[in-house]
Amino acid sequence: MFDPVEKLKEYIRHPSVSADPAFKDGMVGAQKFVSGLLTEIGFKVEVVPTALHPVIVAKRMGDPKFPHAIIYGHYDVQPPDPLDKWNTKPFEPTIIGERIYGRGTADNKGPLMVHIAAVARLLEKNPRLPLNLTFVIEGEEEIGSKNFKTFLTQHKDKLDGDFIYMSDNGILTPDQMIITVGLRGMLALEVEFTGPQSDLHSGMHGGVLMNPLQALAEFAASLHTPDGRVNIPGFYDQVVEPEAWERGELKRVGLEEKAYAEFLGIKDFHTPPGYNPFEAIRFLPTLEFNGFSGGYQGAGTKTVIPSKASCKITCRLVPNQTPENVKDGVVNALKARCPKGVTMTVTMQHAATPYVVIPPDRSNTPRDQSPALAACFRAVDQAATEVFGKPPIYLREGGSVGLLADLKEVLGLDAVMMGLFLPEDNLHAPNESFHLGVMKRGIETSEKVLAKLAGM
Numbered sequence: 510m511f512d513p514v515e516k517l518k519e520y521i522r523h524p525s526v527s528a529d530p531a532f533k534d535g536m537v538g539a540q541k542f543v544s545g546l547l548t549e550i551g552f553k554v555e556v557v558p559t560a561l562h563p564v565i566v567a568k569r570m571g572d573p574k575f576p577h578a579i580i581y582g583h584y585d586v587q588p589p590d591p592l593d594k595w596n597t598k599p600f601e602p603t604i605i606g607e608r609i610y611g612r613g614t615a616d617n618k619g620p621l622m623v624h625i626a627a628v629a630r631l632l633e634k635n636p637r638l639p640l641n642l643t644f645v646i647e648g649e650e651e652i653g654s655k656n657f658k659t660f661l662t663q664h665k666d667k668l669d670g671d672f673i674y675m676s677d678n679g680i681l682t683p684d685q686m687i688i689t690v691g692l693r694g695m696l697a698l699e700v701e702f703t704g705p706q707s708d709l710h711s712g713m714h715g716g717v718l719m720n721p722l723q724a725l726a727e728f729a730a731s732l733h734t735p736d737g738r739v740n741i742p743g744f745y746d747q748v749v750e751p752e753a754w755e756r757g758e759l760k761r762v763g764l765e766e767k768a769y770a771e772f773l774g775i776k777d778f779h780t781p782p783g784y785n786p787f788e789a790i791r792f793l794p795t796l797e798f799n800g801f802s803g804g805y806q807g808a809g810t811k812t813v814i815p816s817k818a819s820c821k822i823t824c825r826l827v828p829n830q831t832p833e834n835v836k837d838g839v840v841n842a843l844k845a846r847c848p849k850g851v852t853m854t855v856t857m858q859h860a861a862t863p864y865v866v867i868p869p870d871r872s873n874t875p876r877d878q879s880p881a882l883a884a885c886f887r888a889v890d891q892a893a894t895e896v897f898g899k900p901p902i903y904l905r906e907g908g909s910v911g912l913l914a915d916l917k918e919v920l921g922l923d924a925v926m927m928g929l930f931l932p933e934d935n936l937h938a939p940n941e942s943f944h945l946g947v948m949k950r951g952i953e954t955s956e957k958v959l960a961k962l963a964g965m
């Protein structure tokens with residue numbers, strides 16, 4: 510019998526840190542471990558090289574009349590630093606109470622093991638399972654899935670499934686399943702102002718020229734309206750008002766504004782009119798300043814007019830916006846606000862397209878959706894209701910995961926994202942852990958999902 514906790518422990522012991530070449534052996538070890546595990550339970554495994562870390566593609570085909578699920582996961586983990594903040598060794602899995610501790614337990618080794626265990630158990634009971642299954646497990650998620658889109662494009666023929674099924678997203682409490690149905694996109698840029706050709710003495714030259722820091726401040730202050738909206742013409746043109754059911758799902762979570770404000774340590778929210786803070790995170794785009802630099806920032810005083818000043822900006826985008834359809838409007842508006850007497854350069858950084866998938870039986874707007882995707886959503890809804898005792902909640906999230914838009918763009922497939930990690934699992938931080946109760950319920954749910962899709 511497949512023992513998921515023992516397998517997870519073995520998996521955690523491979524320190525697969527994709528960001529650091531010193532962990533090369535750990536990356537290879539984790540890749541070989543997962544490949545071996547999938548081979549053992551009956552999959553045909555191919556390790557596909559990329560420019561950096563290979564992608565595992567594992568297939569077990571059944572009857573072509575049945576759905577073909579592509580199960581996504583990643584075998585790489587975040588670096589374990591700072592090591593002195595861990596209470597256990599990051600690559601020595603340790604069970605304390607109802608949690609298993611170790612780097613990657615929640616992101617993404619535990620959740621991936623949930624689906625491998627569900628498949629293994631189902632195959633133990635039904636060796637002739639008619640379902641078609643392909644695992645796609647990459648090794649670069651924690652460093653931005655840099656080669657994943659190229660991989661998808663080059664190996665599209667291997668990935669002719671009906672939908673993506675995955676768990677690299679969260680829930681809020683151990684007893685309520687949450688299905689993620691959307692993520693915001695991203696447009697990152699840097700703006701630099703240049704004034705005089707070098708730093709100047711503020712006594713000898715002060716008062717005769719535009720100080721680049723002052724230009725930056727005036728520019729930055731112009732980018733929002735007092736009520737909290739982004740002050741760029743056309744910025745909201747593509748944004749679609751959320752449907753009533755989406756606001757309803759959010760209400761079911763029972764989040765409280767007061768508790769949220771306390772958690773953030775703020776006195777007031779600054780949310781555009783018509784949206785509560787929980788809605789604003791999910792349904793509205795933003796323009797945020799992430800850093801300002803320029804001038805003297807050391808101890809005491811320095812009477813200087815700096816030659817340059819700059820700021821880093823990220824916009825979170827919502828469905829129907831794309832980095833492409835927003836970029837020109839934003840850049841043109843920024844350039845139009847360049848104060849006299851300085852020059853401005855705008856450099857584009859990374860970008861990600863937002864993602865949304867509407868579960869069937871929710872929206873009143875008819876949608877062209879594949880029957881297999883709808884079947885998977887319905888199977889997850891039923892299975893989670895059976896296991897958790899209440900129906901799942903469908904939520905968009907505020908963060909950005911560019912690979913979902915890549916999967917949609919290259920393969921034309923939507924994703925059913927079953928949440929499995931908790932806020933207290935400490936992803937990317939010391940003392941990462943995974944809740945064993947959630948793991949158990951996750952396996953039960955996933956096994957039922959796959960059984961339902963197989964008509965059992």
Ligand SMILES: [Zn+2]
Binds near residue numbers: 650
């Ligand atoms: Zn992850």
